[in-house]
Amino acid sequence: MDPFQMIHIDKAATEHMYIQIYKSIADLIRQGQIKSNVKLPPIRSLAEQLGVNNVTIVKAYDELEKEGYVHKKIGSGTYVKPMDHHGGAREPFEDVGRGLEQMDRGQIHIHSDMISFSSATPTPDLFPVEDFKNLLIEILDRDAGSVFGYQESQGYYPLRESLVSYLQQYGICTSVNHVQIITGAQQGIDVISKAFVEYGDAVIVEYPTYTGAIATFKSRGAKIIEIPILPDGMDMDKLEEKIQEYKPKLIYTMPNFQNPTGYSYNSQKKKQLLELAYKYNVLIVEDDYLSDLNFNGYDAATLKSMDMQDVTIYIKSFSKVFMPGLRLGFLVIPSKLHPQILAAKHASDISTSGLNQRAFDLYLRKGIWKHHIQFMQRIYEERFEIMVRCLNEYIIPLGVCCSMPQGGLNFWLCLPEGFSSNELYRKCEENNLLILPGSIFSSNQKESPCFRLSIAAVYPDQIKLGIKKLSEILERMIGKKESSNIHPYFPIL
């Protein structure tokens, strides 16, 4: 059968026709239905076959080219690129790096038959669209053009006010003047770096840590000092040693449900961390996006709430976990540092969308946010529990180690010695399973036996299915091992 007869489009769908065609052909290439080096049909004939404009086909082919599935030969036509053995349209040796980089930047289309433990962004169906729409309408009726007019760089005053009272529930006592609105945690890190990190300055981060933070610090020309995180936080002696050695400008930390490990600092280490910051006059940058997802009654106090000497910049993103795509978050800033932060925010993008700020302010004021958080907590808690059960049942017995988190969305697993999670990533991708190998969570992208599974974008059924699949892949890869085979990379408490 001509594989191009299998191209399927739905003219009633809201998705653009050329995207449907692109996806359909890409799937057929990945599935091997359309082979390497095959020439795609001429524009006109495929357009006729599908009953669409020529332009639609041109666009679909462009997209295929852009995504690396095909290449064009001038004067000859469009050809399917040679595939590597993983079934993906990648260069043989660069595939992991490039693929991950692209995935990380939202450049990879996730196919519907894929199970993605890699995404930390929840599925769109969880977004409270109707509520939000009504708020937008209310705001536009209430404030009209002002919504789009002059916006304070520091953020919409009433929103900052709402946030001050919101923060009191979390034991953070601050004032409107110390809140800076940002478009999300990534911008927070960027703005803080602009304000305080100069070329050549040292910055301490946990190892492994959030990729986006590494990228930003690197982009400032900072020297990145990595301190391994243990299941109860960084080793404080090592931290002190490194502070003495490198005199860092700041310490970037996620004390609760760290990304990617899910680890949390115990109370003592939190206190010690603050004391070291006081002692050596180092700024702490606390990135907190998951402390609301506390499932086991762990003490998820933030450093900011414990900080008596105002050395902590607190970053909170609302958008990541609860309202992705909203592009909204905030900083709580030690008062003396505010002018630098404000200048850096201004130099970054002047101000954050007034529409989103006003809508979110109303969302908080009306108490809808509280209900939404509770709703999301239930959703995530169910996934969390299923994940814990599945890992215990299928993965841990294979000799793969995991210190189960107390909450959050991330699980950090480590393969036995000698195995690389890059390799595992590739094997999983072949099986339509996405994970994130540890290499991307370090400053030099060094290979790691560990990998991250996130439950943000998987439904309960997919978790079961996906973890079973993963266990099969792992079994083939490492063979059955005794669960007592303790992993040397994996620190024991």
Place this chain on the structure above:
Amino acid sequence: MDPFQMIHIDKAATEHMYIQIYKSIADLIRQGQIKSNVKLPPIRSLAEQLGVNNVTIVKAYDELEKEGYVHKKIGSGTYVKPMDHHGGAREPFEDVGRGLEQMDRGQIHIHSDMISFSSATPTPDLFPVEDFKNLLIEILDRDAGSVFGYQESQGYYPLRESLVSYLQQYGICTSVNHVQIITGAQQGIDVISKAFVEYGDAVIVEYPTYTGAIATFKSRGAKIIEIPILPDGMDMDKLEEKIQEYKPKLIYTMPNFQNPTGYSYNSQKKKQLLELAYKYNVLIVEDDYLSDLNFNGYDAATLKSMDMQDVTIYIKSFSKVFMPGLRLGFLVIPSKLHPQILAAKHASDISTSGLNQRAFDLYLRKGIWKHHIQFMQRIYEERFEIMVRCLNEYIIPLGVCCSMPQGGLNFWLCLPEGFSSNELYRKCEENNLLILPGSIFSSNQKESPCFRLSIAAVYPDQIKLGIKKLSEILERMIGKKESSNIHPYFPIL
């Protein structure tokens, strides 16, 4: 009369009560009704007098303190700060710098009786709120949760597609892959700097130039080389000399209706600029936000449309002039530079609001944008013409020089030798008139005889009133001079 009896609030107004109280007291202080060193009434008594909560008064006082009108003495009360002779609540010597910095960052409340030639942001009444609201509703009904879900860092594909066809009208031929969505011109400059400017790199800018660009380049640790802009563009010999001397990474330029001068490059200089970029392998960053406001039939071709060797990064912001507060713009990028730009955008804020992108896409597709632009062009053209007339009538005869722009929103005026525009700024502010002195448009903030007047935020009546007022201030300041008194700072063509 007790001046505090004059505090006026309107309980039916949408504006927060404490903001009303803050503004009312601030006005009374500025007007001298409430004198320096006067103690504000105790919280409770003012709350009683106005029939509001104590907390409302606390907040109003906090705001007054933040804005520098009052200071608190612990255990004693809140006192009005000593005023300087300009009637503003500023430190005597730092006032220009601090005031400007704050104004520039949107931190200064512009009083209703002020005429602001300083703001480059149009008045909120020009925003097409109803149209935009309907589009938002349409988008949310059409795309539901996807609006807030996964967003490509490069930008929403259909929007990039719309932009490609939009750009064809401007003679810019590009493809979806070369368009990068950003949240506005400022972010564009920031992202480009992250991608290409390392610590110690040289960057060439026009002198004077956009403050926000200087801030960003500085923040990257760049060496900023300023080349004076003449009414027909930079001196190309000097440019070549500086390129040879400093080997800059990029040249930041606004070839049409430059900010702050309003000057435009002639066609020959545009060509020469490109040729120098080809010859010395320098990147051109073209910031184009005003070329749509071309009132005199000048050839406002963009460098990008003339660039045959793909060395120009084109920055376009929609939000600045036509839809402030929307936070949306785009880059057109030479193909080989795309990976770096994408990485820098990702490290800045992951992606731009999907809601705004989708709504704006529909705005373009439905042709509403075209109508809106035409509407705005008419509004601005009227202001432009009035401004030209008023300057010719009241200002030029005083010996103040101005090379009238061909379009855009900015007018650049230069005082005779020996006068500083910082001084003029102060005198204007005393008279509730805001202008921007030339000092803020240079990398070292050096004093300048020149200043910028913008017509973005003034109504026709205000232009007449404001320019008359300005002429009176100027007359007092410099005395009547012959218009033939040519200014040494002002280059003659």
